[in-house]
Amino acid sequence: MPWKKLSDFPEQKVIGVYAIEFWAIRDGKVWHQGRKLRAADAASFEIYLDEHLENSLFIARDASSIYHAWTRMSEIDRNSFARRDQYWVDQHQVYLEHETSLKAVQNADPQSFRDLGHGYAADQNAAWYWGRLMKTCTHSQRLEVFTDNTLYASDEEQIYCDGKALQRVTAHSWRMLSAHFSTDDVHIYYLERKLPRVDIASWTHLDGPWSKDKQHVFYMNKIQKEYSAITFDLAALQQIQQP
DSSP states (O other): OOEEEGGGSGGGEEEOGGGOEEEEEETTEEEETTEEETTOOGGGOEEEOOSSGGGOSSEEEOSSOEEETTEEETTSOTTTOEEETTEEEOSSOEEEEETTEEEEOTTOOTTTOEEEETTEEEOSSOEEETTEEOTTOOOGGGOEEOSSOTTEEEOSSEEEETTEEEEEEEGGGOEEEETTEEEOSSOEEETTEEOTTOOGGGOEEEETTEEEOSSOEEETTEEOTTSOTTTOOHHHHHHHHOO
């Protein structure tokens, strides 16, 4: 059961990271980080818990309302409010918790909403990445996240990296290479950005964001003009850069 009464915690307190008192009941009132929640009902007040306590220190509820930190979220339907991995839903709306806020995902349909994990989500009409609308995704019903590299997703027509479409890349021509490099057999990509003037036939991944072809050395998607592809020694460079 992810909800636990605040009164059932030792000393009626929830202590989080850096020994911060996130929630407490004192003198019959609920407190969050030193501020009193005047409208909250202490007797019914519950904290949302997941497997990592530090990830659930702001969501709470009492018998009538949902709270995010000090804010009573009167627009949220308390009884239907539930977690879907990174996103939350009630019978009317989809929400995303981001840092110090819990905000509605505009125009998301809670009935058809799918939380795909790793920030990706979709309903029958649109897709989102960490709450940001993926404007180019026109086949949201088919959007799925790659299990071997969760920065990437596909709707069977386009490829997305970090929520952004790889421009003019079709899903059937695209494949992962190594680390964050991929190709459509015309270009090489580091994340969602093309490597300029790359020779695919001679390109090789070196380590991390480093790669090269017969003419250039690349760091991420940038040509490193100070290095010669013929003589470049990544191991020697890394040794020099070590503190």
